[in-house]
Amino acid sequence: MTMITILLLALITFTTRYLFLEGRLPIRMGAKARQFLSYSGPAILTAICMPIIFIKDHHLNVALNNPYLGAAIVAIIAAWKTGNIYWTVGLGMLVFLLYSGLSL
């Protein structure tokens, strides 16, 4: 029974991922729809990472000793100045580790 449920769950996750990649699906997207969807990357990625930075245990944390916030600001500046994924993640993580070490 558990295995059947797992298979059904797999069917659901796969369907939500694959459905719109199927060419035979009768969906035509016009220029406006495509432009609307062009914002999905920046908007969704932002919506995934902002709660990680700003929320701690169901509460807003904008204190100066929040290592996520301090390191995120450094990462944003690094991304803006270098445009390089390795520099941004490297510097961000470094600041994050120093910061959380200091605030412990």
Place this chain on the structure above:
Amino acid sequence: MKKVSHPFYSALGKGALDMLPLSLAVLPWGILFGSLAIQRGFTWLEAQALSAITFGGAVQIMAVELMADGASLFTVLFSAFVISSRHFLYGLTLRERLKTQPLRWRLSLGFLLTDELFALSGHRRAYKSRLRLFYALGAGGSFYLAWNAWTFIGIIAGASLPDLTELGLDFAIAATFIALVVPSIKSLSVLVAVLVAAVCSVTFELMDIELSLVFSGLLGMTAGFTVAQWERLQ
């Protein structure tokens, strides 16, 4: 001398390398899931199967909790559908690029289309050439292997490992997404989309709104689209 590597292999490797921070960032969650499943009475095979074929972190943790509590099949499946619904947006966004690709590419990359793979799909030419398809396969495939390895560690080590989710490895997710989003802000409309999504996501999350991610994404997209239309009228 080693044979000069085929460009497809280097594309695979580049994808895996770009995915590395995200693969490592989910280590605590993979371990947490594996040990949670065992504690909730699942067999190791069922726990591993959830990672191997369902392959969706939030869906897996929810399913294990609900099934252990004896929730109805409908509740489990419906909750999985709600959590998974954000993937429709990813499929729609990538549709024009992927719908004409051969079935084997669509099936494999569709299966691997997590938040993390979508995050690495923003390049102008993403999925448009064989090399770019191999890049995506390297990124998505390496993430799949990592997630299953972390699950396996959680299954074996179980409760003997400390909770690593408080370690802050999830900052790597935030840093990677910042690295991908910030350079893409090249116009006022994208900036507005990002700011609206940011404010909405934090607000909705604090209000415990289900589908917070989908709603804040859609609102950000609407805001960006509206600004672009307005700019065209000017």
